[in-house]
Amino acid sequence: MWKNIYLWLDERIGFNDFYKNLLDRPEPKTSWWNTLGSASMFLFVLQGLTGIFLTVYYTPSPDHAYDSVNYIMEGVAFGWLIRGIHHWGATLMVILVFVHMLRVFYTASFKYPRELTWLIGIGLFLTTLGMGFTGYLLPWNQKAFWATTVGTQIAGTAPYIGEFILKALRGGPDLSALTLQRFFSAHIWIIPAILAALIGVHLFLIIKHGESHWPKKED
Amino acid sequence: MNDETKKQINERYERELDKGERFWPDTIFKDVVMSLGIFLLLILLATFVGVPAEPKADPSDTSYIPRPEWYFLFLFKFLALYGQLPVIGKIEWLATVLIPGIAVAVLTLIPFIEKSPHRHYSKRVLPIAIMTIMVVGIVLLTLMSEIPTVSEDGSALLGMLQTISGIFIPLAAYILLFAFKNNTRLMLWTTGLAAASMILVSGTVLTLAPEKEAEETSVATTLPDQIVAGQDLYSIHCTECHGDDGSVAVIEGVEGLEGEKITPINSRDVLYTITDSAMNEVIAYGRPNAGMPPFGKTYGGELTKSEIDYIIIFMRYLWDDRFEAPVIKPLFPPLADGEVPSYDVHIQPIVKRYCISCHRAGKDNNNYLMTTYEEILTTGDQAANNVIAGDEKSYLLQTIQGQSIMNPEKPDEELIGVMPPTKALKPDVVDVFVRWVMNGMPQTAAEAAALFATPAPTPTP
Numbered sequence: 001m002w003k004n005i006y007l008w009l010d011e012r013i014g015f016n017d018f019y020k021n022l023l024d025r026p027e028p029k030t031s032w033w034n035t036l037g038s039a040s041m042f043l044f045v046l047q048g049l050t051g052i053f054l055t056v057y058y059t060p061s062p063d064h065a066y067d068s069v070n071y072i073m074e075g076v077a078f079g080w081l082i083r084g085i086h087h088w089g090a091t092l093m094v095i096l097v098f099v100h101m102l103r104v105f106y107t108a109s110f111k112y113p114r115e116l117t118w119l120i121g122i123g124l125f126l127t128t129l130g131m132g133f134t135g136y137l138l139p140w141n142q143k144a145f146w147a148t149t150v151g152t153q154i155a156g157t158a159p160y161i162g163e164f165i166l167k168a169l170r171g172g173p174d175l176s177a178l179t180l181q182r183f184f185s186a187h188i189w190i191i192p193a194i195l196a197a198l199i200g201v202h203l204f205l206i207i208k209h210g211e212s213h214w215p216k217k218e219d
Numbered sequence: 220m221n222d223e224t225k226k227q228i229n230e231r232y233e234r235e236l237d238k239g240e241r242f243w244p245d246t247i248f249k250d251v252v253m254s255l256g257i258f259l260l261l262i263l264l265a266t267f268v269g270v271p272a273e274p275k276a277d278p279s280d281t282s283y284i285p286r287p288e289w290y291f292l293f294l295f296k297f298l299a300l301y302g303q304l305p306v307i308g309k310i311e312w313l314a315t316v317l318i319p320g321i322a323v324a325v326l327t328l329i330p331f332i333e334k335s336p337h338r339h340y341s342k343r344v345l346p347i348a349i350m351t352i353m354v355v356g357i358v359l360l361t362l363m364s365e366i367p368t369v370s371e372d373g374s375a376l377l378g379m380l381q382t383i384s385g386i387f388i389p390l391a392a393y394i395l396l397f398a399f400k401n402n403t404r405l406m407l408w409t410t411g412l413a414a415a416s417m418i419l420v421s422g423t424v425l426t427l428a429p430e431k432e433a434e435e436t437s438v439a440t441t442l443p444d445q446i447v448a449g450q451d452l453y454s455i456h457c458t459e460c461h462g463d464d465g466s467v468a469v470i471e472g473v474e475g476l477e478g479e480k481i482t483p484i485n486s487r488d489v490l491y492t493i494t495d496s497a498m499n500e501v502i503a504y505g506r507p508n509a510g511m512p513p514f515g516k517t518y519g520g521e522l523t524k525s526e527i528d529y530i531i532i533f534m535r536y537l538w539d540d541r542f543e544a545p546v547i548k549p550l551f552p553p554l555a556d557g558e559v560p561s562y563d564v565h566i567q568p569i570v571k572r573y574c575i576s577c578h579r580a581g582k583d584n585n586n587y588l589m590t591t592y593e594e595i596l597t598t599g600d601q602a603a604n605n606v607i608a609g610d611e612k613s614y615l616l617q618t619i620q621g622q623s624i625m626n627p628e629k630p631d632e633e634l635i636g637v638m639p640p641t642k643a644l645k646p647d648v649v650d651v652f653v654r655w656v657m658n659g660m661p662q663t664a665a666e667a668a669a670l671f672a673t674p675a676p677t678p679t680p
């Protein structure tokens with residue numbers, strides 16, 4: 001019976017095409033350095049899953065954010081593990097994305113025909129930092145509050161438009177409930193959506209061009 | 220790049236593919252191993268390192284030293300060092316906006332700046348050298364981020380060394396690299412020497428820097444911990460007027476408020492009518508007209524938001540009959556026969572609960588401060604007599620047992636009243652003080668354990 005279901009689905013979806021186009025591709029000899037990109041992607045997915053779990057209990061308001069995070073740590077079964085993974089995953093993701101970028105630079109993999117992959121990659125790097133920046137405020141503790149205060153202040157030193165940036169980031173002259181609301185929405189909707197879209201294009205380009213080979217003397 | 224080169228590159232790639240592997244299963248296999256390894260690492264980090272608890276955000280606590288996430292620390296450090304430069308150091312936006320902006324722009328445009336089709340590192344020494352110095356600089360700035368630019372004794376040496384390794388050496392190296400653009404050997408030497416000297420200078424800074432003592436921020440996260448923390452804070456700040464159980468209806472012994480009639484704050488009148496957020500306001504802002512001072516940092520008091528929350532939690536769970544208190548650890552572990560108490564385990568929590576409200580700076584207490592072990596033994600107008608090892612006539616022991624001390628010169632004048640002045644300590648608490656002083660005031664649990672009177676071994680026949 002399973003076979004019949006498989007055949008029926010295959011007829012309509014065409015698993016073979018997927019296999020041929022996505023999996024059964026030739027690659028140059030790859031090294032462990034080539035795993036950093038997919039590892040970054042794995043972390044993105046993991047951050048998404050653990051993050052969704054966290055939003056079940058998290059409340060983005062100055063009165064409740066701190067207590068809700070505390071509740072996740074103390075009251076929810078395995079809440080500490082989920083938050084721990086999300087917390088360390090964020091740090092590790094920044095490191096991995098950065099090292100991945102360095103690897104691409106040192107092996108000159110950004111050269112023809114992969115220039116666009118690099119440009120998208122810069123977008124990925126900046127949005128990853130954006131995830132970190134917005135996520136850091138959410139626990140609404142001292143560290144978070146003051147880190148965001150200085151972070152937005154630095155953005156506010158830009159000539160002419162600084163004041164505008166500062167107010168746009170904070171939702172007013174000071175950090176407030178509005179800032180938290182804004183950062184929350186950026187952290188769980190806006191930036192992940194951009195990140196997911198960019199990863200999609202990044203992967204499409206990688207599959208299209210194949211991974212670059214390790215540069216040899218003749219290159 | 221002309222079509223000929225492009226064709227060559229593509230043909231070259233085809234040849235590599237022929238010698239290569241299959242995406243499935245060869246490439247995927249490594250990816251999966253790597254991801255699983257990372258997953259394991261994360262579980263270990265979450266389990267054994269965890270997420271450190273932090274106090275709640277407190278916008279009024281301007282004494283808190285703000286620090287960004289660790290991966291922005293290098294930028295923060297760069298700003299601090301840049302601010303030390305003469306003249307241009309004053310133009311802030313150069314360092315906050317322009318330089319990072321240029322860096323990101325260059326990074327983005329790398330494929331269009333480095334246009335040569337060559338990929339092997341021997342043919343791209345200049346870009347690799349520039350990037351390497353940049354990365355070394357970023358790592359070193361991150362490592363040095365905690366070190367102040369001006370030391371406590373006012374010396375700017377550390378700041379100067381940091382500026383040298385974080386700004387001047389890389390800058391000089393970049394200038395040299397462009398000067399030696401056509402000489403691979405000189406470029407390699409420049410990079411090597413620059414990186415080595417940056418590491419050397421930063422290493423010096425790191426070893427010279429004063430050891431930073433890890434500041435201890437105790438954060439209560441579980442309910443019992445929060446209740447205990449609240450009770451300690453309440454004992455220190457509020458007992459004076461409201462009594463240790465909130466039952467005071469007429470204030471006694473407080474200057475300016477003597478005989479003032481107040482509503483007992485452990486009564487339903489107060490607990491049922493004042494919500495948590497209103498309570499927060501009462502404590503933070505005080506009742507200036509009635510004589511209660513403000514306690515919140517926002518209004519010039521000493522308590523942070525978290526601390527006020529703890530006090531309210533304590534009041535709710537111990538006094539408000541709508542709340543059921545969880546099991547709370549005793550203030551100190553009960554003593555066995557012959558066991559000697561220590562400062563760390565027994566005396567400190569007791570003193571915090573019963574004595575510090577008066578015996579800290581700024582209160583009327585004959586200059587007897589009790590906030591640390593040393594203070595208890597060495598301060599006070601009668602420092603010589605307060606705590607004497609093995610002497611039951613120590614003033615401390617006498618006063619807590621209801622004996623006031625008379626002035627030896629004028630026998631009818633009281634020198635020290637009974638302690639604590641308003642409510643006698645429970646016998647088990649007094650017993651702890653007595654055993655502690657009689658056994659020579661051990662500080663740590665280990666020192667106390669060494670004094671534990673071990674029963675004499677029965678002689679074996």
Ligand code: HEM
Nearest residue numbers: 034036037038040041101109117118121122124125211212
């Ligand atoms: C969320 C962040 C990112 C994800 C999920 C990601 C994902 C990937 C994956 C799966 C690959 C193929 C495997 C590999 O070579 O490692 C790849 C390759 C590549 N990535 Fe990324 N990447 C990210 C960030 C970046 C950044 C920041 C850059 C550079 C600015 C970049 C530039 C490239 C380039 C040029 C390639 C092609 C390398 C080659 O063909 O050898 N990526 N990326």
